[in-house]
Amino acid sequence: MLLIGHGSREPEGNDEIHRFVAQWRTRQPGWNIEVCFIEFAPPSLHDGLLHAARNARRVLVLPLILNAAGHVKMEIPEAIEHAREHCPGTEFLYGPHLTACDPILDVLRRNLRKCMSELDMPDPTTTGVVLLGRGSSDRQANGDVAKMARWLMEETDHELVDLAFTGITWPRLERAVQRQVMLGMKQVVVLPYYLFTGTLMQRIARQVDHLRQQYPQVRFAQSSYFGFEKEIFALLEQRVADLRAGVPDAKLPCDGCKYREIAHDLGHGHSHEHTHVHAPATEAVVHVHGHGPAHEHAHDHSHAHHHGHEHGHVHAVHHPVHAEGQAA
Missing domain, CATH: 3.40.50 (Rossmann fold)
Incomplete structure (x- = not known):
């Protein structure tokens, strides 16, 4: 294996x-x-x-x-x-x-419950959730994260479950939290969609600390990565x-x-x-x-979209040069 x-x-x-x-x-x-x-x-x-x-x-x-x-x-x-x-x-x-599957959903629900138990007012109607993925130039990959966010809303009592990404695509965590605060959320739970630690998990921790300073009236809780579950x-x-x-x-x-x-x-x-x-x-x-928080640069064979008509997408595929025995 x-x-x-x-x-x-x-x-x-x-x-x-x-x-x-x-x-x-x-x-x-x-x-x-x-x-x-x-x-x-x-x-x-x-x-x-x-x-x-x-x-x-x-x-x-x-x-x-x-x-x-x-x-x-x-x-x-x-x-x-x-x-x-x-x-x-x-x-x-x-x-x-x-x-994106039910076992991963079970992990996210368990992490959400743990975060809710850490909050002073564990009320799902006033607690927003942000599922935070790595981000990709591939719409199917981003769509799978969006599917997990929707499933999380379907399987919990939270009325507001948003999607955010740490890079490559949007929205970013700060914008998702801004929206939730404007909608009256008193608490926000950040659920990183990551398997293992790395530079991006460290960045997420710093971002949540900054959000606590920016919104002192809001309580924040953050779960960890879940590769060992x-x-x-x-x-x-x-x-x-x-x-x-x-x-x-x-x-x-x-x-x-x-x-x-x-x-x-x-x-x-x-x-x-x-x-x-x-x-x-x-x-x-x-x-x-894969999909550990390993790096920030885009590597997903970026493709440019030219919207000349409703479904007209022209994709320019860029291929990195590989040295023998090494990944790009």
Whole structure:
């Protein structure tokens, strides 16, 4: 099993992913679990795939990523293609990312309850909630965060659940809180939609401190990241079970992606197959970790939108140059 983490400029974030792997090995002592990172930390995505394939006839590639953007749709599939070329005797199976799902919703609801218990007046009718995601140039990834915010409203008594992002897209946390205060909220709960610590989690803590100073009449509570919750381990274990059983996935997020299709038409050669052939074999599990608060720059294959008519979008796809063995 190869677990692929995003990687962080903050060493503590990378250390947490290694601790996550150690805990998972304890939960599953019979599994061969390895780890690599998309960027900022060794081993790299390419090195991790090749290392996992050396002593295995089958590698299960599992992204530890909340939402599907450039890494899940383009970069990891490209790395798997590269590994297949170099290891023709090894089968690589690519599992889905964590996705917006009920287990993640359970984690968010639990974090919200904890924050409410810390407040002086735990009244959901006067307590606004802000679900704070990382932000992406991929509308599907942002839409998954929005879906979780809506589900959170549906499953709680809170009348105001807003969405905000730390970068790339809008609205930002400050604007969401400003709106909630104008609407009469006496308390605000900030729920970061992050798996592990990193530079962006540190930034969120500073932003909440500034908001406390800006709005002294409002009580704020902030939850932590949730990569070590039991639901995350269970989701990955379900991915492993589905891949082993040959359960057909509805669609991996890169399949049918118009950005991939456009890139292929331009001759960039991003096509790849997700062939599920399950002959008995020794397995290596590749885990992909992502959507940790690792970095601030946009890396999601940015695409410009020109709105000449209602549905007319022209997408200019920009592809970073990869050095051999390194993620962009």
